[in-house]
Amino acid sequence: MAVTFIHGTEISDPSFAVTATRLLKRAFTRHVGIDADDALVIRPAHWAPALQEIEDRLHERSFGPPSRSLFRLLDSWSTRLNAGRADAIWPFLVTIGWRRLPWVSRPNYAVLRWAVTHFVGDAIAYQITRGDRSLYDEVHGYVARTLHELADESGNDAPLCVVAHSLGTVVASNYFYDLQVQYANGGRNLVAPSVMDCMRQTPLERGETLALLYTLGCPLGLWTMSLPDFGTPLTMPAPKLHKHHPGMHHEWTNFQDPDDPIAYPLRPLSDAYQQQVTGDREVSVAPWWAGWTPVAHWWYWNDPHVITPIARSLARVWREANGITGGP
Numbered sequence: 001m002a003v004t005f006i007h008g009t010e011i012s013d014p015s016f017a018v019t020a021t022r023l024l025k026r027a028f029t030r031h032v033g034i035d036a037d038d039a040l041v042i043r044p045a046h047w048a049p050a051l052q053e054i055e056d057r058l059h060e061r062s063f064g065p066p067s068r069s070l071f072r073l074l075d076s077w078s079t080r081l082n083a084g085r086a087d088a089i090w091p092f093l094v095t096i097g098w099r100r101l102p103w104v105s106r107p108n109y110a111v112l113r114w115a116v117t118h119f120v121g122d123a124i125a126y127q128i129t130r131g132d133r134s135l136y137d138e139v140h141g142y143v144a145r146t147l148h149e150l151a152d153e154s155g156n157d158a159p160l161c162v163v164a165h166s167l168g169t170v171v172a173s174n175y176f177y178d179l180q181v182q183y184a185n186g187g188r189n190l191v192a193p194s195v196m197d198c199m200r201q202t203p204l205e206r207g208e209t210l211a212l213l214y215t216l217g218c219p220l221g222l223w224t225m226s227l228p229d230f231g232t233p234l235t236m237p238a239p240k241l242h243k244h245h246p247g248m249h250h251e252w253t254n255f256q257d258p259d260d261p262i263a264y265p266l267r268p269l270s271d272a273y274q275q276q277v278t279g280d281r282e283v284s285v286a287p288w289w290a291g292w293t294p295v296a297h298w299w300y301w302n303d304p305h306v307i308t309p310i311a312r313s314l315a316r317v318w319r320e321a322n323g324i325t326g327g328p
Contacts, residue, residue: 008166027311041154047142144198156202179207216300221264
């Protein structure tokens with residue numbers, strides 16, 4: 001099976017999914033009884049470099065070149081936090097409300113502005129505008145190259161599992177929706193030539209084997225507010241999944257912590273979302289001292305309440321793909 005993690009905002013480290021991968025492999029091995037390395041090919045889609053340069057330019061023009069070291073330090077704290085290091089939250093909690101930092105010129109609230117740049121600025125930069133879609137396509141190019149690697153290593157028609165977090169859920173939704181429209185009968189050309197150049201015409205890379213989709217801390221509800229009735233979701237399972245894997249289990253589960261202000265349920269958005277989303281699943285993530293606060297948004301794929309059910313479904317699909325009956 002092929003598995004990819006698609007990250008959200010404030011990710012600068014390509015090893016962002018190391019902890020999540022370790023937890024997923026451990027839980028999968030526990031459910032199947034074989035080494036996960038013999039059954040799964042896992043590759044994270046690290047698309048942050050597509051936006052890094054424009055973020056750096058914004059920070060330097062706003063705060064001056066000396067600010068670069070501060071923002072690199074904040075990125076390092078964020079990297080540790082996304083890797084499941086709970087202690088990394090404390091520097092943010094201590095500094096985010098500071099109005100002035102002695103080594104950073106105006107404007108004020110530099111740490112808070114760093115967070116706004118990532119959570120709001122990344123979302124704005126990723127959108128297609130009337131005059132330009134280059135960053136949208138560049139982000140999708142990173143996803144396409146990841147799926148290309150997965151097809152090479154797991155097989156051209158291997159079942160695909162996508163685990164996406166935060167803005168990454170929007171990236172995943174857009175990416176696979178564009179593919180489904182592109183390759184439908186009488187479809188429209190939604191995938192840019194630069195993205196097509198990163199692909200081969202394999203079922204996995206065309207999104208035809210997408211069987212499992214997990215959205216964590218998902219802001220799609222906000223993202224689709226400008227669309228009539230919240231827009232049209234991608235189709236789950238992929239329309240051609242059962243051509244390649246007849247009768248295979250599929251699901252789209254949306255994990256949300258009720259204390260996460262960025263996460264929204266999907267099924268209540270419209271009848272179309274009710275048909276495509278298997279379920280909105282409430283979970284409580286993060287350590288007890290942080291799980292009741294908005295910072296729960298960072299913890300999803302480093303928490304057993306999320307990883308264990310994903311591993312259980314992966315185990316089921318792997319058995320079906322290999323003709324093995326039984327198991328939990």
